[in-house]
Amino acid sequence: MSLHDVFQAMYDSRLGTALAESLYVYPMVEGVHLLSLAFSFGLIVLVDLRLLGIALPSIPVGIILRQLRPWMIGGFAATFATGILLMFALGPKLLATFIFPLKLFVILIAALNAIWFEWKFGRDQDYLIGAKGPALQARIAGAISLTSWSFVVVLGRLIPYFDGSF
Template sequence: MSLYETAVWIEESAIGTALRESQYAFPLVEAAHLLGLALSFGLVLLTDLRLTGLLLRGVPLADLLHQLRPWIFSGFALTFATGGLLFWAEAAALYDNIPFWFKVACMAIACANALFFELRLGRHAERWAGGPVLPAAASRAGWISLVFWTLATIFGRSIPYY
């Protein structure tokens, strides 16, 4: 079975059809997706601006990460769950949608960057995150995150127009 045939099978499944044809389910899932995006990306934006040194220099990064992490992960969980449902409803239509694939690529890079940050830097933030100037790797992670989550959001919002 080709990738396209798999996408058609997903979209034509009972759940995909029910979501796509429901007067209320699809708009509610999309609204929840946007709320999750606002929560996660809004808080990631604050964190990234702190990492880059552009905002909140007086707030210790370790404190910021400790307070925002549960909310960021909750927002991402909501965004990914609802994004999966939206994909389920329109998988075949998204197969040829170039902004969708750019969004997926940007999300993959942003997620890899976040994983790198969490595993290599974030776990030890208490040791180095007290000062106003952070290590170069932390700043780089912040810039990469800013760029690729912004691009993922822009491409995601472009999907309906192509």
């Protein structure tokens, strides 16, 4: 089964049909997908800027992460859930150009970077409470995260421009 077949099956499902034909639900899902970026993307940018030493320098990274993590996870949950609903509604049209597959690839890079960061620094209490200085590896992870999530947002906005069927 190819990726195109999976997207076609999603589009042909009752959920996909209902979403694609809905006058109100589809725009609301798209609106929530966009505005939930304030929680997901906005807060991750803040953490990334802290890792790079630009924002909120007086608070250790671990404390910022502990205080914002539930909100970030909630934001990402809303962004991903609405993103999957949009995939149901739009189906294989999303695969018509390289933009959406590239977006998925960059999300994968961002997610792997986040997993690596958690694995490397998630239990390093000295680092998290600020007893150790900012590690170069953590700053690199912040830069990768900032770049990749920004790229994801840009690619998301480009999707309708590169496929005239929207």
